[in-house]
Amino acid sequence: MVSLVSSSWFVVGDFNAVLGAHEALGSRSPTHSSYEDFRLMIEVCDLVGIHSQGARFTWVRGRSNLTRVERRLDKVLVSDGCISCWQEISCVAFPRIYSDHCPLLVRLSDFEVSSHRLFPFQSMWLEHPDFIAIVCKIWSSPIVGRPLQVVIYKLRSLKKALKSWNWEVFGNLNSVIARKSIELHSIQLDLSNRGFSYDLFMVEASVHYELDVLLRRQKCFYRDRSRVRWLRDGDWNTSFFHASIKCRKYRNTISALSINGVLSEDRPTIRDHIISYYSNFFSSDVSRVERDLSIVDDMIPSLVTAAENAFLTSVPSADDIHDALFAMDVASTPGPDGFSVRFYQRCWDFIKDVDFLMKIAFAGLGSSWLLIVVFVGLVVNLQIIFFFIVLWRLLFERQFSRLSSDVSLPKFGNPSSCRPLSVSISDQVMILWKAVIHAVIWGVWTARNQWIFEGKLVDFRSVLSFVWSVVSKANRLDIGCMLNCMDNLLIFRLFSLRGRPSKAPVIKSVIWSPSAPGWIKVNTDGAAMGSLRVGGCSGIFRNCRVFVKGLFAIPLGQVFAFEVELLVASSTVNFAWKYGWHRIWLESDFSYMVQLLSSHSEMVPWRVRQAW
Known part of the structure; x- marks a missing residue:
């Protein structure tokens, strides 16, 4: 189907599948294989899901707590070409009336909302040699006043200076890159038609260097705007960044708002209602x-x-x-x-x-x-x-x-x-702490409202009982396992819950053969905590005398298990080439690696194709 459609396209309807446990609620949980196949289909077709406003779950069955099942089966999936063609794509899920599914309304609009653009600081400015001089000039200017007013005045002056400097030095990146690309193509055609010329070769090298600098600036620009963190430094993926910016714009756009029970799509009405609501709320x-x-x-x-x-x-x-x-x-x-x-x-x-x-x-x-x-x-x-x-x-x-x-x-x-949240923590414990935080916020907020509006003083023990019940229900989701450590065990004892220990590894004796003289042998492995979950890879290099020459460990962010094996191979080659090891014996437990390395296979996912 993808090969037959070359232009922009989108798919909307009942897919009878979910992307994960977060799109399901009820007594029966979806199987892992069902949403794994659905995710693979979306990735192969290069589609992106559009978040819908309204009901969270679009399909409901059952009338009691024991039999009620809710799923997000109805979705809108769009291609990258569709994202580029339309300024706004939105979806609204309306209430169910005659069916057990919510009807979906998809809007595609070319109208671009004109709004006041805030000043965006660009990371690419930091690499320019004149940036520090501009900041020093603005900041060293003598200003008299309170410390806060002085800092604010300098930031405002710096903002004006950077805006004019950006337009003079950087300009419109896309237009400049397009002109440089045409110029480079013309020079390369002349070299191909007229034969080698040293002067023309030097001009080509100069233009090629300028284009490379511009492309790096463009990558930095789109990366800042997309706010994607899980990609590593060095990945270009400019088209992916551009699609991420579009998707984030769709998510942040309020295309419709329920005002006093009436769904309004008029932008001035929505704007006035938001201003009025928060003015009254914070007064x-x-x-x-x-x-x-x-x-x-x-x-x-x-x-x-x-x-x-x-x-x-x-x-x-x-x-x-x-x-x-x-x-x-x-x-x-x-x-x-x-x-x-x-x-x-x-x-x-x-x-x-x-x-x-x-x-x-x-x-x-x-x-x-x-x-x-x-x-x-x-x-x-x-x-x-x-x-x-x-x-x-x-x-x-x-x-x-x-x-x-x-x-x-x-x-x-x-x-x-007292540890930062970036420290590794098991899925089961993470769900418990999220449940505690949400329950405490909701319980305290409810108690506050009852005291203000109804004059009822809620017993603090009832709030704790509510928190404990929410945590107990969250633990029944059967998602993830605990870490086999005392910290996790104490947490579950605190809540009087039963943990799900992870399976203990079994150490097996294997025959490890050293490499031939002049060769470096590397053992690699990678793992991901489920489908499109946090993953990482590592490797260790040894010479023919079994001396360790180096090792690496890399966090890969949100990846599939198949992508981890590809990224660990490409990381191994990059690491070896960096240290001058050109004869590598790669030993991996991924048998499909031989076929991928010996041919230009199309099975490499697009998300890791650049690194591969």
């Missing part, structure tokens, strides 16, 4: 804020002593701020002002105003700027609020480093238990 008097805080004080006991509070709220040093900033993820989403964490890390040596402002902000941590802006109704420059997004990230990074320090805080448990 309140101080007495209500104090009443909300009193509820929190009554429900949450005081666990911090004066000495511990003094330690946690002490003003950090310059080294502390530096360490907290450089511990942040450079790929995180920038604030609405456009300046990303990568900018502050690169320019930290000479923007000392932010260092001083950070200490002032930390000293006034007890007063919430958010409450001042929202509830009191002060008219504050939005640029200040945007700047505080990065500032608050620094505050939380610093507080985390203090909680994970060696200072004894017995009420919080062992300091080593």
Whole structure:
């Protein structure tokens, strides 16, 4: 079917299959083989799913809790060509009336919404030699005023300077790349028709270098806009980044909104309703804020002593701020002002105003700027609020480093238990903690609303009972296994639940033959935690005397098990070539590797074809 359709196309309807357990609810869980085949079909056809508004599950059967089954069977799948042709693709799932399926309405629109574009900081600017000079010039200008106002004024001036500099130096990347590609093609045709010419050869090399620089800038530009983190550095995939940007735009677009029970598609009406809703939601008097805080004080006991509070709220040093900033993820989403964490890390040596402002902000941590802006109704420059997004990230990074320090805080448990979320954690424990967080937020929010609107004071024990029931139900999902370690066992004992231990490995004796003289033997292996789950690969290199020459371990992000084996082979070749090992004996448990290496097979998935 894919070979017959060359233009843009999309498929909509009842596929009678789901993509995973997250698209199913009820007594019967979908089988692993069913959604694995469906995922493979989507990948082979190069289709992308469009998120639908409305009902989460489009098919329902059963009228009791024991027999009710809900699935997301109705979907809209579009091709890459369809994504490129339309400015907006949306889908709405309407209520079920005469059928057990929700009817879907697909909208395809060429109308591009004109809106005020915020300033986007580009990572490609950091590689240009003139960037640091521009920032130094703006930041060294003498400005008189409060520290916060000075920083905001400099950021605003820097934004204007970078906008004009970007247009003069970089211009429209797509247009420049198109012109350079045509120029390079013309030069190569002249070389082919006229024969070799040294002058023409040097011109070709110069144009080829300029085009390579432009392509690298384009890759960096699309990578920033797509905000895809799981791809490794070095992957180009410009078309994939472009499709990711389009899909993220579709997800973030509000094409329809239910206003007082009526579905509205008029954009000015939607805009006015959103502004009115949040203006009323965030407008309140101080007495209500104090009443909300009193509820929190009554429900949450005081666990911090004066000495511990003094330690946690002490003003950090310059080294502390530096360490907290450089511990942040450079790929995180920038604030609405456009300046990303990568900018502050690169320019930290000479923007000392932010260092001083950070200490002032930390000293006034007890007063919430958010409450001042929202509830009191002060008219504050939005640029200040945007700047505080990065500032608050620094505050939380610093507080985390203090909680994970060696200072004894017995009420919080062992300091080593304060770990970042990137640490490996089993699927079963992750589901439990997510259930706890959601249940606590919902329970406290419900208790707050009952106190405000109904005057009922909810017993804290009922909230805990609700949390325990949600955790118990989440543990019945039968997803993943626990790690065979004491930490996981203690967590399950805390909730009085039964864990599912992972299968213990069996160590077997094998005959390992060394390589011939002059050859390097490498043993590789890769694994993924299920279909399109977190995966990784590793390898170890030994010479003919069985001495270890090197080893590597690479996280691969969200991959299929088949892709892991291909990526470990390509990583092995790259690693060996880097260190000058050109005679490699690759030993792998993937028997299909021989066929793939000996021929240009079309079975290589498109997601790893560039690396392969």
